Amino acid sequence: MTALKQAGAKDVRYLPMAADPSVHRPLELTKVEREEYGSEVSFVGAGYANRRAIFPQLLNHEWTFKLWGNEWEGATELSSVLQRNGARIDTDTCQKVFNASAVNLNLHSWAGIGLDPDGDFVNPRTFELAACGAFQLADRRSLMPDLLAANEIATVSSSGELPGAIARWLREPEQRLAMAANARRRVLAEHTYVHRMRDLLSQVGVASPDRIGAVLRGARQSDALALAADDSFPSIASTLRTFPSTKRVELKQLAAQIRSRGPMGTLSREDLMVLMLDEYRSETKDLV
């Protein structure tokens, strides 16, 4: 973000990745599937330099380890754990691995050796694992604490901590499950793509991006608006009822109706407010 600002971007904000809970969700796996996709420790992802350097440390331990994903060419040390000969796997398979693994490793990619000491952004896998209700062990990221708390995701700050952390979490299945459940709750509450799009549109000035939904539901029709206005704005409710009941009415139409009374009409304070809002609607210049 600092680099973007230095490059001249005037307004830089962070919109984190997210998960789609209709895609990434807890699954009931068959015994056969558990055998195929399951392991005590797993990783799904591409063979970046840091992962190639770290994962050999995880071999020859008491746990089973499966490595999924592509771009692992030349990582001969890892060939014993690489699944499907390093073929790219699809989303369905990915979900099954997430659901079938006791400890899902989530190491962010980096071109260096070990873990990125300046890592900031949080990858989509973090949210996808959490949405599946799967336990994950991730590397520490500076932007992580705002997104997932310590009781929602387990982290390590160096590759040397990994074997110990894996062993510990494998010994504590109940805590793993509790942490995974916490993470899933958090993702459903705050980190889906619906939340992200709402934030995005809010940041660019559309505070309630459900406009189209509201229109489709009929909430912008004169009868629905009149009902909503009855208590607070009786004169506006009355004007709204002069429209056909199913007609969609926005500021423009309501203001035109008020103005159509002509110079001899009388304006209520509520009418003045509508006209003011309509003047903002039709303003072609920014205000300040």
Added chain:
Amino acid sequence: MPKQVLIINVTRMGDLIQTGPLLSRLRAEWPDVAIDLVVDRSFAPTASLLTGLRQVISCDFARLLDDCRTQSKSLVALMQEMTAWAAPLSAAQYDRIVNLTFTRQTGLLASYIGAPDLRGITAGPDGGPIVQNPWLSYFTDLHRHRRFNRFNLVDLYAMGGSGPGSFSPLSVTVPDDGRDWADSFLRSQAQSVRHWIAVQVGASDVMKAWRPEYFGRTMAHLSRYLGVGFVLIGTAAEMESIELAKAAYRAGGGVAPILDASGRTTLHQLVGLLSRCRLLLTNDTGPMHLAVGVGTSVIDLSVGHVDHNETGPYGPGHWVVQPDLACSPCGFDQICAHHACKDRLIPEEVANLCLHALGLAPCPSLGPGLRLYQSSVDADGLGSFILRAGGVDADSAWYAGFWRRFWYEDFTGKQSLLAENFESAPDREPALAWMRAAAQPLRRLEQQARHIVELIGRHPLPVSILQRAQAQLRQEREELLPRMMACSATGPATVAMIRDIHNDDVTGLTLLADRHVKAYRRWNQRVARVQELLSAAPAPIKRGQRSLPMVSNAA
């Protein structure tokens, strides 16, 4: 019960600072008055620097604009939000609302909140904009006869929002944290500087920004004087211009300490810095008014569409350099291919003026193509500018002084204390001839307006006769308008008449027709008064360029 006044001023930093004397004037009018101010959220910190406010009420108007434009919320939801925000304002039951933001939106807001005394743009009976108060009407139409205007925006605000009174300077509180930061910032960088000069290279509009390289050359010239140092101020968005100025400074052999505070200061720190500088060299910007408010002298480079008479540094102690060019100042929405006015200002001459303002050199004699003004206060207690070098064309000079006095007396009902101008108008004879010729059509318009009142009183209403009479009146008025507008002796009064007849603040045909009769009568009376004044003055002795007549009148 103490009086309560609400001021609406939502748009610019400079406008807010220029509201200060209105606050003083209101306190002079009602010593225990409680004054509230509505501002845009982005300017709430600026508003907090003003003294004498009970509360600052901010609203995110940019967000409101977006919400309304995008229809992101239902109209009922929008209504609920805005009425909730405005509820405390309506509940306050203000005695007066002064709307200093000249937009239809704020006019409707003012009327929505409501008060027995509404001033500035408000909503008429049909929701259309009307302007209440002659000073604020004058301000609304000022662009129509800009070259004759000699009222500073500060005085228009104060007289429009309250009334005439004694001079009160702009005043900005210097927060302790800002002052401390400025002291530390300046002390840490250079011990040898005795005269810190703040330099504001940028401006909100490139049209009103002098060329950055000229700022750099000016600083380079000044840097040869012992004890001078520079503080560059501005926003992060102005850094490119500031770098250009710095490059020109280095290329010009600048040797004095130069500190770049641009994009690094909070508002408090900026105010602190300005208060610690001896001088600000600047375009016409918000920081210029801040500097005036903290008592730091200003050199205002009045280029592009800026007219220092309107928005120049208020009160004594400041200087304005203005190019003398036929197109200067240009129109507000002007797009200019040459920006030639900026090349009229010579950096070395501007530097010499800075030295004079610092008391280190005599007043410079500027080359041709420039005017130099010194700010002052005139005998009526209004901000003014004394022409110190250069000339103004005779017609503009004479009529600017004339209309300054005329409007002051017309709007306040008080006699101006400015000294009489015994020179006659440069176009006295043709102007008087025109006014004599126009007298009869003007009287006829008033008679026709009265006839319309009489027709409206009939039962049943003679609709077709009334329509013909209205059409006839309109046609004769439109035929007369171009010549009335073109003459310096009748133009400004005609602008006021046009505002008058479009300012329909009453409902019903009878009241409207009465109002129009009064508008035509006022037009008649004003033109007759101008004719009387021009007739009384002696015949012209000489013509050509000369200094402004108000020079000798300045206090």
